[in-house]
Amino acid sequence: MDRFSVFSSRLVDKSENFTSGHRACQGCAEALAVRHVMKALGRDTIVAMSTGCMEIISSPLPLTAWKVPWIHNAFENSAAVISGCEAGMKAMMRKGIIPQKKINFVAMGGDGATADIGMGPLSGALERGHDMVYICYDNEAYMNTGIQRSSSTPFGASTTTSPAGKDSMGQHTQKKNMPQIAVAHDIPYVATACPSFPFDLIEKVKKAAEMPGAAYVHILSVCPTGWRIQPQDAIKYGRLAIDSCVFPLYEVVNGEYRLTYTPYRKLPVTEYLKGQGRFRHLTDKEIQLIQDKVDRDYQKILKRCEEGR
Amino acid sequence: MAKPMEQIKWQELEVGSVVVEVGNALEYETGTWRSEKPVVNKTQCIKCGVCWLFCPDACIVKAPEGHFEANLTYCKGCGICAKECPVGCITMTGEEE
Ligand SMILES: Cc1ncc(C[n+]2csc(CCOP(=O)(O)OP(=O)(O)O)c2C)c(N)n1
Ligand code: SF4
Ligand code: SF4
Ligand code: SF4
Ligand SMILES: [Mg+2]
Numbered sequence: 237m238d239r240f241s242v243f244s245s246r247l248v249d250k251s252e253n254f255t256s257g258h259r260a261c262q263g264c265a266e267a268l269a270v271r272h273v274m275k276a277l278g279r280d281t282i283v284a285m286s287t288g289c290m291e292i293i294s295s296p297l298p299l300t301a302w303k304v305p306w307i308h309n310a311f312e313n314s315a316a317v318i319s320g321c322e323a324g325m326k327a328m329m330r331k332g333i334i335p336q337k338k339i340n341f342v343a344m345g346g347d348g349a350t351a352d353i354g355m356g357p358l359s360g361a362l363e364r365g366h367d368m369v370y371i372c373y374d375n376e377a378y379m380n381t382g383i384q385r386s387s388s389t390p391f392g393a394s395t396t397t398s399p400a401g402k403d404s405m406g407q408h409t410q411k412k413n414m415p416q417i418a419v420a421h422d423i424p425y426v427a428t429a430c431p432s433f434p435f436d437l438i439e440k441v442k443k444a445a446e447m448p449g450a451a452y453v454h455i456l457s458v459c460p461t462g463w464r465i466q467p468q469d470a471i472k473y474g475r476l477a478i479d480s481c482v483f484p485l486y487e488v489v490n491g492e493y494r495l496t497y498t499p500y501r502k503l504p505v506t507e508y509l510k511g512q513g514r515f516r517h518l519t520d521k522e523i524q525l526i527q528d529k530v531d532r533d534y535q536k537i538l539k540r541c542e543e544g545r
Numbered sequence: 546m547a548k549p550m551e552q553i554k555w556q557e558l559e560v561g562s563v564v565v566e567v568g569n570a571l572e573y574e575t576g577t578w579r580s581e582k583p584v585v586n587k588t589q590c591i592k593c594g595v596c597w598l599f600c601p602d603a604c605i606v607k608a609p610e611g612h613f614e615a616n617l618t619y620c621k622g623c624g625i626c627a628k629e630c631p632v633g634c635i636t637m638t639g640e641e642e
Binding site for chain 2: 245259262264294301304374466521
């Protein structure tokens with residue numbers, strides 16, 4: 237549970253715009269993230285979604301778990317498709333062909349779709365400044381196709397294309413910092429979130445949708461299948477990622493940083509790494525490297541937050 | 546009720562394979578995947594809704610008596626609700642054959 241009162245779950249929208257009957261694995265926190273996002277956005281929303289887990293589990297023809305207009309895109313182009321939707325519908329509103337209305341134009345993709353193959357279309361959409369929200373569901377690999385590494389896979393994680401073994405410690409490159417890349421586009425709103433902190437997530441997605449111009453929300457989405465953890469621990473590992481500052485929760489409004497959650501006690505990264513099958517092979521030396529990097533990155537974020545004051 | 550995919554002829558598909566019925570995934574009963582089910586101790590439940598908020602399958606409902614319980618048509622038995630319940634009043638129990 238986050239810093240908010242448990243009772244505030246009563247204040248969360250009861251309607252489910254992403255329904256039961258979707259085919260995500262047991263305990264999939266990426267599907268939970270989608271559920272929370274759709275609670276924040278409501279029905280007046282159009283979604284363009286890149287292929288990936290959330291697309292295949294929600295739309296096996298002739299069924300759909302979506303209650304809003306939703307389009308399945310190729311792996312790379314959801315940001316381009318939603319740009320076109322936004323420009324087209326705004327033009328039709330201007331010409332009086334359809335009534336004026338606030339519609340949320342939302343593109344969604346996994347970390348592979350966002351940080352790798354869809355980076356160009358995303359960068360273009362952010363630069364053009366469409367009135368849209370881009371949401372990245374980061375489960376730190378290409379899960380849909382069988383846990384291949386992406387540029388968002390963290391240092392040391394074992395995946396099928398960065399396997400740990402005698403001569404390898406798993407992924408040997410550092411995780412690409414997507415939120416910072418979004419910030420570099422000087423857009424009005426960038427935030428990080430995690431479904432283990434649902435109120436924080438819902439608030440940020442609402443803000444992203446209300447803010448005119450392009451917004452980017454990066455959601456750490458625990459994947460029990462790919463991270464090799466028990467399904468019931470999906471919420472716990474999200475919380476550990478945040479309490480160990482591996483994944484700080486912050487927002488950047490018009491260039492000003494604000495930490496939205498400060499851990500009560502900063503946990504050592506071992507608390508987060510232990511129990512995850514993808515990190516099982518790591519030696520103390522490698523864990524120390526991870527700890528050092530987390531500390532450095534967290535200090536950077538803190539510094540940016542202070543500068544804003 | 547949507548026909549199973551293998552019974553649909555291509556002529557019956559909408560142009561662009563558009564699905565016109567919203568949220569019809571509800572026809573697919575994911576509860577059949579389950580090997581354990583969550584059982585709520587109604588008298589201990591403090592009706593906080595935490596289980597409801599964290600269920601990835603949106604299948605926890607408020608019972609008329611006010612406590613929360615899983616809709617077993619969709620519950621996949623992941624155990625998140627049992628793990629996250631602040632008073633620990635949900636127990637995962639094995640399904641019978
Ligand atoms: C151009 C192209 N290359 C490869 C694929 C195969 N493919 C589909 S989804 C996917 C991985 C998706 O990974 P990610 O975006 O991280 O989403 P996740 O499944 O992890 O949620 C791949 C490689 C594709 N559909 N199109
Ligand atoms: S592979 Fe991971 S992200 Fe994909 S549906 Fe399963 S748990 Fe969710
Ligand atoms: S076991 Fe999982 S799917 Fe079933 S009600 Fe609990 S959280 Fe939902
Ligand atoms: S989390 Fe536990 S106490 Fe809270 S509503 Fe659910 S079953 Fe009741
Ligand atoms: Mg992924």
